[in-house]
Amino acid sequence: MQRLELSSIWALLAAFEDPLPIAAREVTFPFEGAFVKGVDSISWMGNNTKKLSYSPSTGPHCWTFFSTAAFGKRNKVPQENIPTATAEKVKEAMLEGVENALGLSKKLT
Structure with missing residues (x-):
């Protein structure tokens, strides 16, 4: 049998x-x-709102973000009892990562 190695990751659903x-190159x-x-x-x-058959002109615009395995490993906690401080730290770090990935200059909230 082969040994299976599981990775811890965080998933964040955010609504804007x-x-x-x-x-991208000054074009949205x-x-x-x-x-x-x-x-x-x-x-x-992933843009959850794009899954819908319509594109709303007003919110909410929902996105799902998955962390890297390395980030998940560094921030691993029991999923049954996630400390509030850890959840807040992870949320902020992931939103900052989204901001960086998209080339945005102001903080997502």
Whole structure:
């Protein structure tokens, strides 16, 4: 038998009032999902709102973010009892990672 190694990751569902301003070469473009490279806290992001058959002009705009395995390992806690301080720290770090991945200059809240 082969040995299976499981990785700890964090998942964050975030809702924003307005669509995320996603800039690339000074042009804003929509996307449904993306693997993220070069950001320690985020490995994948998906636009849940794009799954719907319509695109709302007003919020909420919901996204799912998955952490990297390394970030998950460094911030591992029992999932049955996540300390509030750890949850807040992870949320802030992951949102900062999203901000960096998207090239945004102001903090996501």
